[in-house]
Amino acid sequence: MLPLEDVKVVDFSFHLPGPLASLILAEAGAEVVKVERPGTGDELRLIPPFATDEGIGFAMLNRGKKSVCVDLKAPRAFEMLEPLLRRADVLVEQFRPGVMERLGFGYEAVKAINPGIVYCSITGYGQAGPNSMKAGHDLNYCAEAGLLSLTSDSSGRPTVPQVTIADIAGGSYPAVMNILLALRRRDRTGVGGHLDIAMSRNLFALQYWAVGENAIQGRPPAPSGSLLTGGSPRYAIYKAGDGAFLAAAPIEDRFWQRFCELIDLPHEYRNDLDDPERTREAVAAIIAQAPANHWDRLLGADCCCAKVRNLQEAMADEHFATTGTFDRKVETADGRTFTGTTVPVVDALAASPAGLRAPKIGEHNSLLAGSGSEG
Numbered sequence: 001m002l003p004l005e006d007v008k009v010v011d012f013s014f015h016l017p018g019p020l021a022s023l024i025l026a027e028a029g030a031e032v033v034k035v036e037r038p039g040t041g042d043e044l045r046l047i048p049p050f051a052t053d054e055g056i057g058f059a060m061l062n063r064g065k066k067s068v069c070v071d072l073k074a075p076r077a078f079e080m081l082e083p084l085l086r087r088a089d090v091l092v093e094q095f096r097p098g099v100m101e102r103l104g105f106g107y108e109a110v111k112a113i114n115p116g117i118v119y120c121s122i123t124g125y126g127q128a129g130p131n132s133m134k135a136g137h138d139l140n141y142c143a144e145a146g147l148l149s150l151t152s153d154s155s156g157r158p159t160v161p162q163v164t165i166a167d168i169a170g171g172s173y174p175a176v177m178n179i180l181l182a183l184r185r186r187d188r189t190g191v192g193g194h195l196d197i198a199m200s201r202n203l204f205a206l207q208y209w210a211v212g213e214n215a216i217q218g219r220p221p222a223p224s225g226s227l228l229t230g231g232s233p234r235y236a237i238y239k240a241g242d243g244a245f246l247a248a249a250p251i252e253d254r255f256w257q258r259f260c261e262l263i264d265l266p267h268e269y270r271n272d273l274d275d276p277e278r279t280r281e282a283v284a285a286i287i288a289q290a291p292a293n294h295w296d297r298l299l300g301a302d303c304c305c306a307k308v309r310n311l312q313e314a315m316a317d318e319h320f321a322t323t324g325t326f327d328r329k330v331e332t333a334d335g336r337t338f339t340g341t342t343v344p345v346v347d348a349l350a351a352s353p354a355g356l357r358a359p360k361i362g363e364h365n366s367l368l369a370g371s372g373s374e375g
Contacts, residue, residue, distance in 0.1 A: 002029025003349050007183065010035065010084050011065070012072075012093040012105070014042045016164060017122045017171030017199065019061040020343075022092050024176045026356075027345045032065040033084055033367060034359065041069065041361040051332045059358035060341040063330040064351065069362035072103045080368045081105075086113055089186075090179055094122040094171075097132050107194040116192040118182040122171050126198030136200075141166035145203035150210060152223035154230075169206060170199035173344075227251070233272050233280035237308065244292035245308040248283075248299070259303040263287070263295075315339075327353040333360045 007030040011022040019034075019042070026032045036042050044058040051059060068084070070077050078085075085091070091110060093100055100106045100121075107119045124141055125131040131144075142148045142165055148158040175197045182193055204211060209228060214220045225231040234256055238246045250259040260270045263286045265279075272279040287295060292307045299305035309317065315326060324347065328340035340356070347353075 002351060005029035007031070007089045008084075008087055009033065009090040009092060010081070010088045012091070012095070012100070013122065014094070015044055016061065016167045017175070018092045018094045019044070020168060020172040020341075021120075021122070021175040021179070022065065023061050023063070023341070024172070024343050024345060025090070025179070026064045027343050027350045029351060030090075033364065034062060034065045034067045035072075035081065036067055036069050036361055038069045038071055038362070041067070045361070051336050051338065052334050054332060054334075054358075056332070056338065059330050059332045059338070063340060063358045064356035065359055066364035066367070067359035067362055068365050068368055070368065072105065076370070078104045078109070080370055082113065083369050084367060085110055085117075088114060088117060089183065090118045090120065092120045092122070092175070092179075096135075097121075097123060097127045111192070114192075116186055116190060118179055118186065118192045118195065120175050120179055120195040120197060122175055122197045122199065124166075124199050126201060127196045131200075138164040138166045138199075141170060141200040141203060145170075145200045145207075146210070146220070147203050147207060149223070150207065150221060150229050152229075154223060156223045165206070166199045166203055170202035171197060174202045232276055233283050236280060236283075238284050238287040240290065240292035240295060240307075241288050242291035242293075246287055246292050246295045246299075247306050247308050248287075249304045251304070255302070255304050259299060259305070262298055262303065324353070329353060329356070331357040333358050333363075 004025055007025065009022055009025055009030050009032040011018060011032055011034045013019055013022065022030075022032045022034070034042070040046060042058060042062070044061065045054045047055040047057055049056055068081075070080055093105075101109075110117050110119060121127060123132070124136040125134055139148075139160065142161060145166075147165065148161075151159045151161065153159070175195070178195045178197065182195060186192055210221050213226060221229050222231070223229065227235055230236060234251050235249050238248055240246055248259065250256045256272075257270075263283065265282060265286060269279045269282040295305065296307040314320065320326065325342055326339050328342060329337055330340035331337050343350075
């Protein structure tokens with residue numbers, strides 16, 4: 001039996017944060033019914049790259065779920081969804097604060113027919129506060145929480161993160177964690193509750209060391225000026241002789257000494273506290289003399305160093321390939337199979353890695369009161 005086999009989820013969310021959260025629950029056995037708008041469904045279906053007529057991103061995040069189509073503004077919308085809401089353990093939504101209330105699906109309305117519901121709201125800034133109604137996306141949340149400042153170069157110019165940090169680390173993962181905690185509490189007390197998941201607020205946990213540095217020194221980390229923001233030769237990216245890059249993180253002294261020995265760094269540069277930039281330049285000059293694969297082989301096992309790989313190289317890496325990292329499969333609605341999104345559910349607690357199919361729009365409208373006349 002999978003750990004969430006008896007858990008039923010009604011998912012009003014779209015795009016990334018909520019769907020990834022409910023995917024994780026589905027991988028652990030939960031039954032997830034996705035509520036989509038008639039006609040287009042989740043907009044992620046329309047975003048390329050496409051697997052035939054649908055975006056592959058939709059299939060990646062919604063495999064193994066069911067789909068019902070309901071116009072939430074229709075007069076009978078609540079009535080149509082009531083059978084699902086009455087038996088649901090969890091509801092996930094990510095509209096701006098107040099939208100679900102205006103549609104008639106707010107926490108109090110759902111609680112009235114299902115007192116034990118765990119109602120999870122994922123937003124950028126939370127249900128209350130000066131910014132609660134402010135529009136935003138991942139980049140904005142990272143900017144306002146101070147995270148982008150930590151990616152700045154020496155000139156102070158931030159770089160655009162190439163992954164959606166706030167959506168996933170600030171939204172999806174905290175949502176799953178708090179849903180499970182709330183279900184555990186409900187098991188003991190019978191009480192559900194309304195979970196307020198604010199993506200921007202949750203980003204501060206990722207900056208614990210910067211928050212601590214600010215508390216002790218009275219100022220935030222300077223761009224490229226502290227240990228984990230590029231201010232040390234012990235935590236830096238060096239360009240190798242073939243144009244590829246080496247990520248070097250021999251922070252602890254035992255790793256640093258081993259690193260210096262293996263690259264044959266002259267002794268006058270090894271005390272990096274004297275002049276960090278001088279040491280960095282000396283290390284960079286040595287790394288530039290050989291290709292990245294050479295340094296990867298020489299330094300990788302004992303010095304906390306690794307070649308910077310692109311995604312294809314990473315997916316072909318022997319370690320990931322032999323440890324089942326990419327065993328999950330996703331089947332699109334038209335039957336095509338792809339390597340699925342890796343989710344952080346260990347194999348012992350997850351559904352079979354065999355293909356889980358993404359639903360067609362409104363495929364499961366028979367679950368609705370009135371047999372899905374809105375599909």
